[in-house]
Amino acid sequence: xxxxxxxxxxxxxxxxxxxxxxxxxxxxxxxxxxxxxxxxxxxxxxxxxxxxxxxxxxxxxxxxxxxxxxxxxxxxxxxxxxxxxxxxxxxxxxxxxxxxxxxxxxxxxxxxxxxxxxxxxxxxxxxxxxxxxxxxxxxxxxxxxxxxxxxxxxxxxxxxxxxxxxxxxxxxxxxxxxxxxxxxxxxxxxxxxxxxxxxxxxxxxxxxxxxxxxxxxxxxxxxxxxxxxxxxxxxxxxxxxxxxxxxxxxxxxxxxxxxxxxxxxxxxxxxxxxxxxxxxxxxxxxxxxxxxxxxxxxxxxxxxxxxxxxxxxxxxxxxxxxxxxxxxxxxxxxxxxxxxxxxxxxxxxxxxxxxxxxxxxxxxxxx
Numbered sequence: 001x002x003x004x005x006x007x008x009x010x011x012x013x014x015x016x017x018x019x020x021x022x023x024x025x026x027x028x029x030x031x032x033x034x035x036x037x038x039x040x041x042x043x044x045x046x047x048x049x050x051x052x053x054x055x056x057x058x059x060x061x062x063x064x065x066x067x068x069x070x071x072x073x074x075x076x077x078x079x080x081x082x083x084x085x086x087x088x089x090x091x092x093x094x095x096x097x098x099x100x101x102x103x104x105x106x107x108x109x110x111x112x113x114x115x116x117x118x119x120x121x122x123x124x125x126x127x128x129x130x131x132x133x134x135x136x137x138x139x140x141x142x143x144x145x146x147x148x149x150x151x152x153x154x155x156x157x158x159x160x161x162x163x164x165x166x167x168x169x170x171x172x173x174x175x176x177x178x179x180x181x182x183x184x185x186x187x188x189x190x191x192x193x194x195x196x197x198x199x200x201x202x203x204x205x206x207x208x209x210x211x212x213x214x215x216x217x218x219x220x221x222x223x224x225x226x227x228x229x230x231x232x233x234x235x236x237x238x239x240x241x242x243x244x245x246x247x248x249x250x251x252x253x254x255x256x257x258x259x260x261x262x263x264x265x266x267x268x269x270x271x272x273x274x275x276x277x278x279x280x281x282x283x284x285x286x287x288x289x290x291x292x293x294x295x296x297x298x299x300x301x302x303x304x305x306x307x308x309x310x311x312x313x314x315x316x317x318x319x320x321x322x323x324x325x326x327x328x329x330x331x332x333x334x335x336x337x338x339x340x341x342x343x344x345x346x347x348x349x350x351x352x353x354x355x356x357x358x359x360x361x362x363x364x365x366x367x
Contacts, residue, residue: 007149007171008113008150008239009113009114009115009124010112010147010148010150010151010153011111011114011124011128011131011145011146011147011154012110012112012155012158013091013095013112013132013144013145014108014109014143014144014146014159014162015091015108015109015142016051016141017048017051017163018107018108018141019037019048019079019108020036022080022083022087023037023077024050025139025140030075030077034049034050034052034071034075035049035053035074036064036067036074037049037077037078037079038078038079039064039076044064045253046058046060046061046067047060047079049067056071057071058070084107084108087139087141090138090139091135092104092110094131095110095112095131097118098112098114098118098119098127099116099117101114101241102241103239103240109158111151111239112131112239113238113239125147125168128166128168131143132144132166144158144159144161144163144166146159146160146167146168146169147167147169148168149169149174150235150236150237151237152230152237153177153178154169155187156187157177178209178230178231179205179206179209181204182203183197183203186227186230188223188226188227193220205231208227208231209232213225213228244346245346246344247340247341247344248278248279248282248284248286248340249290249292249338250271250338251292251338252267252270252338253335253336254334254336254337258334258335258337259330261325261330264325264337265325268321268322268325268337271321271338271339272339275314275339275341276314276317284341284344284346285311285312285341285345286311286312286341286343286345287306287308287309287310287342288307288341288343289304289305289307289317289321289324290339290341290342291303291321291325291337291339293330293334294335294336294337295331295334296332296333296335297332298335299331299332303324303328305323305324306343307320310345312341317339
């Protein structure tokens with residue numbers, strides 16, 4: 001490991017099948033049975049699946065129809081996001097007892113920088129164990145964790161011993177861990193990229209490491225330098241407690257496919273109202289409006305327009321969304337519509353930045 005690299009003690013906590021586990025917690029009769037949150041036999045998309053359902057190939061973002069086909073005895077339950085947010089808030093309150101450097105990625109996962117922590121404990125491994133125990137004790141839910149010198153390795157490590165486990169990759173183990181890792185386990189390498197890497201003879205971290213940066217940049221564009229660095233344990237992104245959103249959006253999946261633009265305009269009005277509410281709550285405005293259209297065959301189409309001024313008003317958002325809807329002829333009946341606003345005014349919002357010098361540590365330290 002390069003001596004000049006800022007070594008940190010990072011924990012990535014990831015709740016195990018969070019939405020499904022909450023449903024099992026509140027309804028013990030569901031425990032041990034294949035369960036999907038969201039979707040249905042006829043409509044909808046699976047938001048989450050428990051581990052019993054995953055054995056049958058049921059995954060998030062899968063249509064309810066396919067989930068039922070893969071697992072005929074699966075149970076579908078409607079998502080209860082307010083309940084998930086309630087428990088997520090309790091979990092985050094536990095995190096803040098250990099460090100103020102908490103970066104939530106979603107309701108069910110977060111990074112914690114415990115290089116300097118409120119418990120004064122030099123062992124990130126012990127802290128992760130204690131945090132997971134606290135979560136189980138106070139919410140009844142299991143969490144997994146990854147512990148290492150940066151966010152990338154910690155996130156990869158948290159998946160190694162799931163569910164209800166943890167994995168520590170110490171500074172001395174980083175290189176060997178990454179070299180032996182299946183390329184599909186690298187965070188940021190999706191299914192399409194993995195297939196492309198296979199065709200190039202890249203199956204493990206060690207294979208990736210043999211490729212020069214010029215080769216990777218040529219084959220993968222800007223992502224090439226990212227792959228070149230992370231396989232060498234280089235990832236300098238800090239844990240940022242105040243993440244600036246890049247976009248704010250709202251969308252709806254319909255009970256029945258829509259083929260009439262008149263009905264779509266009615267739905268867009270409701271979506272624009274919800275988006276306005278979210279923007280005002282966050283005191284955010286933006287310049288780029290994007291209309292998302294998902295057709296009945298699950299193909300996705302997005303149309304965007306950038307205007308010269310910041311907006312957050314539903315009337316202006318809806319006006320532009322209508323224009324985008326009529327921009328080109330619809331290809332099929334529509335199952336989902338969404339509106340998002342990007343190119344936000346958050347660039348002008350100053351955030352307090354942590355001085356790197358306060359978290360630089362020696363190469364060897366307890367994990």
